[in-house]
Amino acid sequence: MSKKRLGNCIRAVLFLVLLSAMMLAVARVLSRPHALYWAEETGMDLIHRFRDDYDVVFSGTSIVIANVSNQQLYEQYGISGVSVGEPLQPLFLSRYVIREVLRYQHPKVIVVDARSLFYTDEELEERIRDDEEEIVHYALDSIRSLTLKKEALDQIRDKYADIDYKAYFSRLYDKHNEWKQLDESHFRGYGEADCINGNVMMTNLHLVTGTIEINDVINPENEEELRLIKEECEKNGTDLLLMTAYIDSDQSRLDKIRELAEKLQIDYIDINENLGRLQFTEDQMVSDYIHFNVLGAARWTDYIGEYLTERYSFEPHSEKLDSMFRSQSAHYGDYMEYLSRKQALTPNCSFKAYLEKLRQYGPENISIFVSVCDEAYYMLDEEGKSALKKLGLDGPSAFREGFAGVCTPEGTEQAHSVTEKVSVHGQTGSMTYTVESAGSDAAGGARASIVVDGTEYAPGTRGFNIVVFDNRLGKMISSKCFDTYSEANPADAG
């Protein structure tokens, strides 16, 4: 080959390398990470990164994302686990995810949640077509194997949709229209705050009550998929564990799952059989409908830990993995503490008792924002003033006086006036806040406003409006109003 030809070849190759690098970079920017809530990618990231290092892999729907805690499993039982799941993920997609997992891991057991057994054909088709095939993308985008992707797409195409294969093999092709929505979030990495080991940290206390409709017939196609998953696991010498990890009052449905597990000879665990033993209380441990909060996940995970410890022995883990878990320990602990405080502050209590709890937590852990609406001085007694003083706040000093005060790790700031609206604003940690207060005689009328990072949190009714934030997580713990115009030690007006 002549020098010129060789030079041209090298130039062409270098150009293609540069172009490919730019395409990858652009594709990465345009693919806004969606891991704040839905954790498929972060879970699979970990699968790829820590080869042959996981003892347990949870796969399936949002049940495995929210209702187990892999950090708890490691800290309490030394079992390394990771969750790779997506809300409403059909079982057949879970099968491809599991196949990808088994290319990189040899876990002792794969745990699949039973929820998706009941998805009907119509539901499956709807989920595949929804939102530009979002569910399919979440599952397949995290799979590296092109063969697996193609197989999955072929299966989808046979039955459900006119699927554009190119969108799954080229991120740039799929996301090229995202330039219209470009914003700061495209340039940030994954949202770490709410996602640990593929688990999303749910921190609500029974936000939504009631139950959602779940079909009560096991779809034969899903049964077949479960059988195929079992075959895959057996090929790799991995056990399969079927899990019902949501509160289900329909015993017949639970019985069907158990029967299926017995029929396919799959181990099966069900939280509903262990609620008493686990002292599992819905109002404290459920976030919404069927998802547990971090306390509920930890409680259920304790059962899983015991179950697995009794049946398996686990090898020591790599330094890298161990270091990763340990590095997350503090962050995980923050969530547990946050929810504990939330649990403590949520029930109705008196004004003074509430202030006392806040004092105990201390300004290093929480930030307190106070705004008086209309009038809060009339019945405020010395004990109440003393309780406020212990927080470093004076409170209103005259009838119908507006008062705005904040108590943060940076210190205390407050303002008050009878005739004018007062405000205090600043920044604590990464949170920016504006607290405004106007007494009933203030120009413009009475109001209370506590805005943190652009969102209004104050209840806005008469009395002391108090909003409490967790400093480490930057999340609201409590928002209450106490009407000290009407009584000295009122209960939460909300």
Place this chain on the structure above:
Amino acid sequence: MSFVTYEFIGFVFALMLLYFIVPLKVRCYVLLAGSLAFYQGAGWKDMLFLGAAAATAYICGLLIAMFRGPVPDRRRPKDTGEAEAADSGRSHKDQKGKALAVLIVGLLILFGMLVYSKIGTRIQIALSQILGGKGITWAVIVPLGISYYTFASVGYLADVYWKKDRAEKNPLKLLLYICYFPQILQGPIPKHKTLAPQLNEGHRFDYERVCFGLQRAVWGFFKKLVIADRLSIMVREVFDHYLNYTGFIFLFALVGAVFQLYADFSGCMDIALGVSEAFGIKLDENFRRPFFATSAAEFWRRWHISLGTWFKDYVYMPLSTSGWVMKIGKFFRDHGGRTAARNAVTTVPLLVVWLLTGLWHGTGADYVVWGLYWGGIIIFSTWMAPVYRKLNQRLGLTNDLHWWKEVRRFRTFGIYMVGRLLTLPGNLATSRWIGRKIFTWNPWVLFDGTLFQLGWDYKDAVVAIIALLIVWRVSVLQENGVHIRQSVSKWPVVFRWLFYCGAILSVMIFGIYGSGSSASTFVYMNF
């Protein structure tokens, strides 16, 4: 296979690889195989038509060449001798009649296929009405690219008949000329004499030439995907739902339609010429910055150049030198003077040319009117040329005056816009209706957000405007003789490569394609 697909890009690279690997002598056959592979996606029926056209051109070409004798070597001196001249005259005269007969048969077959594909559906409907729907079950096929390869074949036969070109003895090489893949879908309409030698000789790999060709193709993709397909969203919304709009919205959409058609067609040409250039084959330019034209005639020397050239060479010139047109000219000279004669000799062929041009674009009344509209303007300009010359002289208006040039360009653009309006809606009644409504005075609709309810948002509009400005700037540079690709090739390598990567990425990111949208076809592929 459409140009704007990953399959086409993969096909081009695979074919290039194969082309430059095989020995020089067989490279033309690689091109032929590739062209047939490219065309086979249209279906076997289309392939049949293509085969029939190629077979007709091949057989008729050989026969015509046999009857007409060898093509004279125009490099030889003129004084060949009387005997030789007499002999050749006698033998030409004898054979010319037969050659003409063969030519006519060939043209009938070729044009017959073209006419059938164009109006076959109308014939079927008419027959169906006559026969009460009985027996009318066949589907009329409109083979892909039939207009282009028919004209290429006809031009070849005519050149062989006029002894401007030699008949091709190798059927495969003639087939390659007819079905050469970059041009079969939308042109340019080739001439056998200039294209065939390039196709038949194998070309060596030339790094710079390949790069230049691919750069031009990227430019074509930019015009097509970023501009044309983006404007098409807005244009289609307005003209498909014209009853919802009035006034300045029509004006805006019409301007958009003009640029959309230009970007679509010229973009395709850039892709075709760029890909061909990469193979070492130089196709004729089909566009030369038409919106810089200062007259209607000049516009058509810059827009779809190969079509205009074809009609000039094979319709206008033969007509204008034909006996009956000469008779018309004589009549006008005797009764009206030399100017009248000159005008008559040009008017009649022009009318025919523009009528046929309209019919080539479409068989509906709107296209006939469109053709006559352009013909009328050009004919009128020809008649009035002496008057305009005197007027301009008196007023001191020359093309050296920048503002006067811009006025003429603007006028020509306006003429083109009206022409576009005649055919865009699909029928004359709608064109008339829109033409009346366009004069509704409502300029505020351009500023009150209405423009962003036409199927695209302000970001699309911004991208379209910036892209059009880029095209305009490039056109200005080219009009001033700057060779863009060569200029860029002189930049430092870092900037050059970033520029190229940026261009490719801008097509990939801002192009209208991908999941959720179907790959849109080029407008002129419908012909």
